Amino acid sequence: MSAVLEKAPPAERTEGERRSWAAVFALARFEARELLLRAPVLFMFVLYAAWIGWSMRDAWTTYPALQDVDRLTQNGPLLPALAVLLCANQAVLRSRRQDTDRHFDVLVLEPWRRTVAFALSVLPAVALTALFVAAQFTWGVLAPGSVGHGSVGELLVGPLTVLLAGSAGVLLARVVRSAFAAPMLLVLAFFSILFLGAVPGNSDGSATRWLVPVIGDASTKTLPSDLLGRPAAWHALYLAGLALTLALAAVLVNGGRTKTVAAALVVAVGLGTWGAVGQAGKVPAATVAARLVATVNPAKVQPCARHGHSTYCAFPEWMPRTGTWAKVTDNVQSLAGGTAAQEKLLVRQRVDARYGMDGDGAIEPSTVPYQVTVGTRWGGPRVPEFAAAVSSVLVTGSEKATSSLCDGRMVTIMWLALAWQSDPLAELRTVRLDDSVTGSAIVLSPTNPMSMTSEQTTVVRELFTAGKSAIAPKVKAHWAELTAPKVTTAKVAQLLGVKAPTGADKCE
Amino acid sequence: MRTRASAQLVGPVLRALPRRALGAGAAAGLVLAALPRLLSTHPDPWMALLLLRGAALAFALGLTFLLDDPARHVTAAVPTRRMVRGALRTALVAPFAALWWTAAVLLIPAQVRPPVGDITLEAAAAAVVALAASATAIRLTEEAEPGQRVAITLLATSMAAALLLPQHWGLFATPKEKWWSPGHQHWALILAGAAVVWAACGPEPIRRRGFFATRSAKISPSTG
Numbered sequence: 001m002s003a004v005l006e007k008a009p010p011a012e013r014t015e016g017e018r019r020s021w022a023a024v025f026a027l028a029r030f031e032a033r034e035l036l037l038r039a040p041v042l043f044m045f046v047l048y049a050a051w052i053g054w055s056m057r058d059a060w061t062t063y064p065a066l067q068d069v070d071r072l073t074q075n076g077p078l079l080p081a082l083a084v085l086l087c088a089n090q091a092v093l094r095s096r097r098q099d100t101d102r103h104f105d106v107l108v109l110e111p112w113r114r115t116v117a118f119a120l121s122v123l124p125a126v127a128l129t130a131l132f133v134a135a136q137f138t139w140g141v142l143a144p145g146s147v148g149h150g151s152v153g154e155l156l157v158g159p160l161t162v163l164l165a166g167s168a169g170v171l172l173a174r175v176v177r178s179a180f181a182a183p184m185l186l187v188l189a190f191f192s193i194l195f196l197g198a199v200p201g202n203s204d205g206s207a208t209r210w211l212v213p214v215i216g217d218a219s220t221k222t223l224p225s226d227l228l229g230r231p232a233a234w235h236a237l238y239l240a241g242l243a244l245t246l247a248l249a250a251v252l253v254n255g256g257r258t259k260t261v262a263a264a265l266v267v268a269v270g271l272g273t274w275g276a277v278g279q280a281g282k283v284p285a286a287t288v289a290a291r292l293v294a295t296v297n298p299a300k301v302q303p304c305a306r307h308g309h310s311t312y313c314a315f316p317e318w319m320p321r322t323g324t325w326a327k328v329t330d331n332v333q334s335l336a337g338g339t340a341a342q343e344k345l346l347v348r349q350r351v352d353a354r355y356g357m358d359g360d361g362a363i364e365p366s367t368v369p370y371q372v373t374v375g376t377r378w379g380g381p382r383v384p385e386f387a388a389a390v391s392s393v394l395v396t397g398s399e400k401a402t403s404s405l406c407d408g409r410m411v412t413i414m415w416l417a418l419a420w421q422s423d424p425l426a427e428l429r430t431v432r433l434d435d436s437v438t439g440s441a442i443v444l445s446p447t448n449p450m451s452m453t454s455e456q457t458t459v460v461r462e463l464f465t466a467g468k469s470a471i472a473p474k475v476k477a478h479w480a481e482l483t484a485p486k487v488t489t490a491k492v493a494q495l496l497g498v499k500a501p502t503g504a505d506k507c508e
Numbered sequence: 509m510r511t512r513a514s515a516q517l518v519g520p521v522l523r524a525l526p527r528r529a530l531g532a533g534a535a536a537g538l539v540l541a542a543l544p545r546l547l548s549t550h551p552d553p554w555m556a557l558l559l560l561r562g563a564a565l566a567f568a569l570g571l572t573f574l575l576d577d578p579a580r581h582v583t584a585a586v587p588t589r590r591m592v593r594g595a596l597r598t599a600l601v602a603p604f605a606a607l608w609w610t611a612a613v614l615l616i617p618a619q620v621r622p623p624v625g626d627i628t629l630e631a632a633a634a635a636v637v638a639l640a641a642s643a644t645a646i647r648l649t650e651e652a653e654p655g656q657r658v659a660i661t662l663l664a665t666s667m668a669a670a671l672l673l674p675q676h677w678g679l680f681a682t683p684k685e686k687w688w689s690p691g692h693q694h695w696a697l698i699l700a701g702a703a704v705v706w707a708a709c710g711p712e713p714i715r716r717r718g719f720f721a722t723r724s725a726k727i728s729p730s731t732g
Contacts, residue, residue: 043668051671179573180659195543
């Protein structure tokens, strides 16, 4: 004590000021370490890491779009946010619980500076969350075949949620000094938000919808990043403003009524309000117009590339994927006979972007001859679906002609689409809506689905059993008969040399 | 003799109850259960189930403070064993809890109310788990008021469990799902297990400075 007095000339105000800030940072460092080492926080971070691993487990095979991956990073940080809120709250209340509050009266550090230190102590947890988010996003970027662009605004939501939670915990401890307030209020807030979120009637353009930290989407489709129309940057600004406001309010109610704090609080409230107003706005007219163009007349915005016989037009972000599509098209076309084997196809990427992420719309089949539609997703069942679209266009001439298809040509379509795959039967299972390989079923495709009768399914299965090398020459030899309209399934089976089914074609 | 001692204890124990924490839990639960009526919307059964579970969780969080005793290190020396005092506290709260749960269930509109017996089992299990957790905290540490710590753990655990537990365990199933009835067998198991833990952790530990002694325990007055 005496040593301190000797060294510090009490008259010098700036020196004392600097020293108390040094004390603030020292306390913040200590509290940050305590916070990160608390069991609930550690547990939740471990859980969060596991969640990242689980949610990204098949990123390597599903060709992620980065404008989806950035939004995927937002839900996980709610786990550490929960623990940080509760533990920051408990840390502020620790001195009260252990009855050491009055000891602080003799220290040079005023109570409000202690609050500043507690607010700062959350930052390492925020930084750790940012690291996790960055790791998750990087995983998506590194995944083979990933396309698109992430948004910094969407990526910031995770760390800012943790910051918001920490500030809320500190403020809560300064306003309500009881140990049970934080868990109770958290439960109350969590379930009321869930309940209010589920009350219908506030879907489109609602300003209040964006007030919660993480906003999901009604639709799960993938859109080009410039058509999303999510006010991501505004929302990040809103969250940052709100977190700052809460932290500064905690300082203010704790006696830190200095001009700097008041000015900073005004700025923070301004930032939060600015963000809230910005995110509440309608989708910009330019985006709405661009969505319409992209849906109705995609040719205007899509560059094209040539691979082999065919041309591939896609939204600019998907151009790197055209080569992958070309492989599938070439494989399917190599099995076809007649003129279809040399036909110049136009593969065009189409998506219904009119409703943004608020709703889905079906894409109408294209009426243009030899034009095939491909969607914005790839990997898994999307591959055989696209292959079925290609083969149906090769057999019938256009997508539109496929929609009313109800005869033996379906057998040829499905064989062309799947026979080149290493395990055609497994692919048949994934492309059918009910995941079956027997009986009748709906076959998915990027536009309208097709239907297979149970007889057609049996014939297709037998063709796969016979093997590609046995069937391929027969398909090429009988191409004209196989693709003639009204050909029966029995006739197709006979032409290809497998057992003909007894029943007649009956479509449902 | 013992019954007379217990009867004499009723007054002091009643005064020592953490009424504010219990009241806050009950109030939060009632607010949640009242939401469908307050907002006069048409809630779906799933939402009603969720709100009732939220209410049960809120009340369970209140119960984690039930065994908090600021004077723990002093009362350790009184002749009435801690198990008796703890049981008395629970017994005093039990009728209030039953009344509260009835009110919460009745607040949910009848047409969307989940099966009352099953949801009551869930609420009872949550309550007993809360009591068992706080009894364990008291048994294994020297903290006088572990309530907040236990509440945070319970909250974090329940959220993580709702998120992570496999669906076929059925703990958080909806009545229409096929996992509803095995789920409630699991709830009954949890209830039984928690009750056993609670009973086992009832007595005052004979030896102090256990395995899990916390830092706060080291500076607490009783160690001197």
